[in-house]
Amino acid sequence: MGFSKLKIPKVCEQCQKPFEAKTITTRFCSHFCADKNRKEQKKRELELQKKEKVLEKYADKIATLQHRELISVSEAVVLFGISKSSIHRLIKRNIIRSVNLGERLTRINKTELEKLLSPIIINENDKQEKELPKKYKKEDCYTLSQVSEKFAANPSTVNSIIERFNIPKEKIGKFVYVPKVEIDKIFIRQ
Ligand SMILES: [Zn+2]
Structure with missing residues (x-):
């Protein structure tokens, strides 16, 4: 067996x-x-x-670059209201420097772009700004932070309410002014 x-x-x-x-x-x-x-x-x-290892190295590189304030082309499009092709043109003409990390991974220096584009930065809030009617004087107005403080609303809420109710506003110097009557009507009602 x-x-x-x-x-x-x-x-x-x-x-x-x-x-x-x-x-x-x-x-x-x-x-x-x-x-x-x-x-x-x-x-x-x-x-x-x-x-x-390559991936690790690459991740480090990206982290470093972010630390150095390098931004992508699409981020620049958003931040500066400039077209992609304009950015590429600036790079091509050596007006701004770029770092190429690979296909579609061009990075540009945010500070450099800020120096160049500060006069034409598009602020989302400014774009649809409805000017204060002449009848309102500065003293008839709140600044945005005053609204936020008075009605204990966070600034983004204040902003969205101003947008939603189409409240006229005006930027004077550093501050954006909104008429007290209009704001009181909305916030007191709420
Ligand atoms: Zn075999």
Whole structure:
């Protein structure tokens, strides 16, 4: 009485040829295939490590660049209300410097752009600004922070209410003024 030798039909994971395995854990038809597979596996692992290292390095680079205030072209489009092609033109003419991290990864210096574009920055709040009618004097108005303080509303709420109710406003110096009557009507009613 002895063990009958197992013969398990299998397909070699390396050469894809059918063979008879002696154990259920056998994966390859021969030492040659087992060896070859081990080497390829090792190669794949190394490649993966290499790739991970590159990614890591890249992430660091991005973090550093953000720290240095470099921004992407699309961020500049939003921040400065300038078209993509205008930005590329500025880069091409060497008016602003750019760093190219790869396809679609051009980074430009925000400070440089600020110096250049400060006169034409588009402020979302200014764009639809409805001027104060002449009848309102500065003393008839609140500044936005006064509104926010008086009615215990956060500035973004104040802003959206002003937008929603189409309240006239005027920017004088650093402050935006809104008529007290208009604001009181809305906030006291609420
Ligand atoms: Zn094989």
